Amino acid sequence: MRVSMDIELKDVPGQMLLALQPLSEFKANLITVLHHHQKRTPRKTVPVQLVLETKPENIVAIKAKLEENGIRVVRVGEQRFRESINVVLIGHVVHTGIQDTIDEIDKTGFAEVVDLSLCMPGINLLSSALIRIDAVGKEDLQKALDILKEVSVKKDLLMVLPIDIHA
């Protein structure tokens, strides 16, 4: 199960290690860490957002262990992909490394490429890909699309977006 966890770290060295140790202890798979360096809570702590993959029965124990380590756990929630869109990419899709493009999105933790169809009609002809991206929320989807847009510009790919998306 995929879980997102908002925690707060004290602004002193070594805190991150204390936060990560319970995760490895319970063999949770850490997908993303969003560390808001510049932000401070009213308690002068640094907010951090974790996304991890773990067995449901371990969540309570992980949370307890974090608190034992002096880390405040503000929110724990199951992360669900509520948004989903199709995007067409046209160009030298394979050539320029489709896997890179997918990785860029997958590594955000809040969005992932869940489906890919690819068509390469021949050497020197443009390839076409249709990918489906799932994301946690609308904003996350937009962020994933921004990433995709940047990659498309760099790789000279034409990106065809759904009509109801703010392109």
Next chain:
Amino acid sequence: MKTVRCSILGFGAIGQGVAEVLLMKKEYLKSIGLEVLVVAVVDSKGATINPEGVDLADCLARKRTGGTVAIEKLTGVEVIRSVDHELVIETTPTNIVTGGAGLQNMFAAFETGKDVVTSNKGPLTLKYGELMEAAKTAGSNFRFEATVGGSMPIINLANEVLAGNNLRSIKGILNGTCNYILTRMLEERASYKDILAESMELGIAETDPTYDVEGIDTACKLVILANAIFGLDATYKDVEVTGITKITPEALEMAYERGHVIKLIGEVSRERIHVAPRLVPINHPLAVRGTLNVASIDTELAGEITVTGKGAGPIETASAILSDLVAIYGNR
């Protein structure tokens, strides 16, 4: 009976369409108290002039057999300045770089206090603000429904019929050539190049299709909508444009398998003017086929209003010109 004396500047497909429609609608116009008298017809070689009204059927016949209506060597501007009339119907070729003869004709018309009805996008994309100002100073009417979407009502629909509504955006297909190409590529699973060649053979695409397929024509129409409906002072430079030349039959097919078609969509709001190929659900109101144009207006009170119709064609476009003419002179 009110007599409206007018000139037709530009006697190509659209100019001739206007002549035919005026002949066809003579009785109707009479029934609403209008007599439309064409006092001059001008093409690139010169003019036919008659202050009592030229014989339109004869002009059409001479144009079709001899290639020109020129009897006197006068230009549009010279006709505007020397022949008494109230209305200039401007149907010369679109030039979005200089504005072409159309721009000169329109300024000359306003300088001499004439009204203008046009299908020519060029001047409006380049100098919308200046033209509006000139029309206003002269107290002239200036209408251009035919510049966007051919027969399809959009400018007058938004500004008059939907008056009072706050409009948020307009999205649609404003270029029939691109719509035809994308429709056929999917149907035939054929390459962009092959279908472009077919479109040229059928006269749907011009010999130089750049403006259409690169999205420039759509962008110009959006500029007109942005200015005329959203009150912006936009020019072509304000539009982000991507055309359809890179679209592949494979992309169309994969999209179709997931319930989508790919269409060249123009989108305008106060924040943004944008042309790009987009994925449109098959059952979406904008998913029209062939050479059709379509536009969806997002309104505050009325929700989404969608219109569709033929974006080109002499008679179809003349229909929009006729509606502008009646809007100016009917019931007055």
